[in-house]
Amino acid sequence: MFRSMAKFMLALAAIVPLASHAQETPSIKLGYAKCAHCTPLSLTPQHAANVKLEAIGFNTGNDVLTALLAKSIDVAQVTYLHYASALDKGFDLIAISGQVNGGSQMLVANDLPIKENDWASLKKVIADYKAAGKPFRVAASRGNAQDIHMRGAFAKQGIDVNRDVQFINIPNPSDHVQALRRGEVELICSVDPFATQIRQLNAARFFAYPYDQAAGKLTNLIVTRSDVIASKPKAVEETVRSIVKVNALMAADKPLFVETIQKVTGLDKAIAAGAVENLYPDYKMYRSSAVALGAMMRDLKYIQSDVSAAIEKNMDYRFLEAATGKSKSALGY
Template sequence: MFRRALVVAAFIGLTVNSQVHAESSTSKPEVKLGFAKCAQCLSMALVPQFTQDAKIDTINFTSGNDVLTALVSHSVDIAQVTYLHFVTALDRGLDVVAVSGQVNGGSEILVRNGIDLQQNDWAGLKKLVDAAKAHGAPLRIAASRGNAQDLHMRGELQMHGIDPNRDVQFINIPNPADHVSALQRGEIDIVCSVEPFASQIRLSHAGKLFNYPYDQAAGKLSNLIVTRPDVIKDHPEAVKATVAAVVKMVDSLNTSHAGWLASINQYTALDQTVAVESLKNAYPDYHMYRTQTIAIAKMMKDLHYISTDVTPAIDKNMDYTFLTDATGKPKAALGF
């Protein structure tokens, strides 16, 4: 359903046109930069302050699905999405090119308070899953379909002998901000949420921590910066300036969280305590991990997220040129 909706939206298009303008000797390139509403994603709001070489207009979307749709329909020029979105786009034959990493992590599996389950007790969870399935009432597991947390969750379940397609009932909650209320109302038993909403769930005692799902093929990898081939071809200076700004932003995040915390508060209205807690599970990183991306694609195919082998497309559509220019490092030192 996600892939069908994405392709339809991509070809219908949104109402805003791409805003990269032709560079001239007297004007800066203008870039529309899209990002999603999650703790690690919201640092993208800081990118414009790290460059004088482009006028970057940041636009916040509810989810990575929305950001990718905006990119392929030419409503934004550069986008923060996830490795999952990147691989899914390649599987659908969409023209997207990864140009930088950004921030990883942000995933957390939580269970409702009524479930007697200790942290990381996968054997105990397997017993609960089997018992619930035998009684014809499979455990209800929620995630936001198409985001990194959904993939992390399904990969972890599969690793521990739980078939995510047959043993449990997956419930799609598109907006991660709604995870906490679904737990509170008892509509779901388990959720793999994204920060800062995962921290909100724990700190509000709506649910309790079960696991940080980083043992599957994707590890902690979550976010990528992507664009389209036409933007690279027609406006390379805009892409260059944006990637350089992302690199500077990542370096800044590794020394201070002040601006990052302000962005979380601005876009989510969550209090400072939740914001601070959420950043304990976020890892700024501008590297792009090619080998791990291939492993992610294999896992996605095994989980029936995609239907084709996109390995050749991954090699072709990860462009290290701008990251190399911004860091002065060879691509071999940047995750290639």
């Protein structure tokens, strides 16, 4: 009897660790860039349930995408531009949620006779530079949403980024203000909060919001890889659920949005408050606009192939549907 009981206890001891291991909470590493749009993602761990969520900040969206493709993280905040570019290169990328849109500003050097929202005055100055044999230098961080917003807006106004102006790539948006102060560029399309910082420091003047193009205000997209979905579908769902919760907080509580931007970027309250006015929390994924963006990128020779089918195929609405209780037709499909 005693021996039988001892054997039972030993067998039970062997099983319990396995059961405990099976019930471990799955983990997700979520990467985001340190721009104003993206900072709310730093709050997702505290609003996540049934998933051990770690939010990791990166300097740029390109860095985040690189980490995702290298399998250093599981889920990434990138832009619709990154999404189309990655699909053009054949990378494994699945879009699972929107996040925040907007946040782009076009700024011009203080000494230029260019009027706010006056494209005719901009085109005249560009023509004057060409006549004088000088390059009119425009800058952005190549590969981010502001880059494609600017290129699309220019194209709609008949300005050729490759022929009429000289494009300067400044990878880190935090360096934009110094480029303007040093007189290295005439116009820059920057991301908030850095665009608002530039204006408040009087390093440049506001020209326009570059939203009059196929991409509109489309900016941030949450993506993952197919292997993550296959191995951790419930964890992916809970990650999306936490993003939806945080978006609702940002939309309802602008002071919290401002505080979050301050905490992540280190910029002061006035800059963060200004940036929030140009940001639009939005978890929907806009399929038709994303396809239009892909077409525009191809027209601009930003990508080489037609990614329309891939953009549609790789948008997985299941997790948003589960998190919101809404159908994909109500979520941007």
